[in-house]
Amino acid sequence: MKATLRRARPADVDQIRELVREATRGRLDPSPDEVFERMAERGMLLALDPERRPVGLVSWRVENLVARILDFLVHPVALRPTVGRQLIEAVEEEARRLECEACVIYVSPEMSSAALAFYIGLGYTRWPEESLSEPWREAAHEFDAFGRVALIKQIRSERVTRPI
Known part of the structure; x- marks a missing residue:
């Protein structure tokens, strides 16, 4: 299935909350304020099925030429290869439009082998610490305290060595 992607809007808060609750089987139940805050502090896209129901979301923040993917959710999970890729x-x-060098996605070390294969298939991997530039290293360690692992994909062939 090819989904329709669009920026999340404040009017989407309740649908986003429902998507999160369904996808996590109720383990996560964000308040309207929590969802609105996440929308306000980062970019957020929704994936909509043909009936215009949310089936996925992604949020990100860009800093120091590194895009950090902070939230990523696709439900049902069978849509990950298509909707997740989109x-x-x-x-x-x-x-790329913002001239970033890399994208980083933070994942649980206990993620399924299918999830890991999905990210690897998109070009994400763990990079050796010594090969990371300072901004990449900072991004890779940003969520260490939360038990997350950073997978990185270089999206700019040449690294930026002076201001753009």
Whole structure:
């Protein structure tokens, strides 16, 4: 299925909350204020099915030429190969437009092998610490305290060595 992607809007808060609750089987139940705050502090895209219901979302923030993918959710999970790919590629396109060098996605070390294969298939991997520039290293360690692992994809062939 090819989804329709669009920026999340304040009017989407309740639908986003429902998507999160369904996808996590109720483990996460964000308040309207929490969803609105996330929308306000980062870019957020929704993926809509043909009936205009949300089936995925992604949020990101850009800093120091690195796009950080902070939220990524596709439900049902069977849509990950299509809808998930659309969402990640949309963030990468926005990151390229903003002259970013890399995209980083933060994942649980206990993620499924299918999820890891999905990210690897999109070009994300763990980079050796010594090969990371300072901004990449900072981004890679940003969520260490939360038990997250950074997978990185270089999206700009040449690294920026002076201001653009």
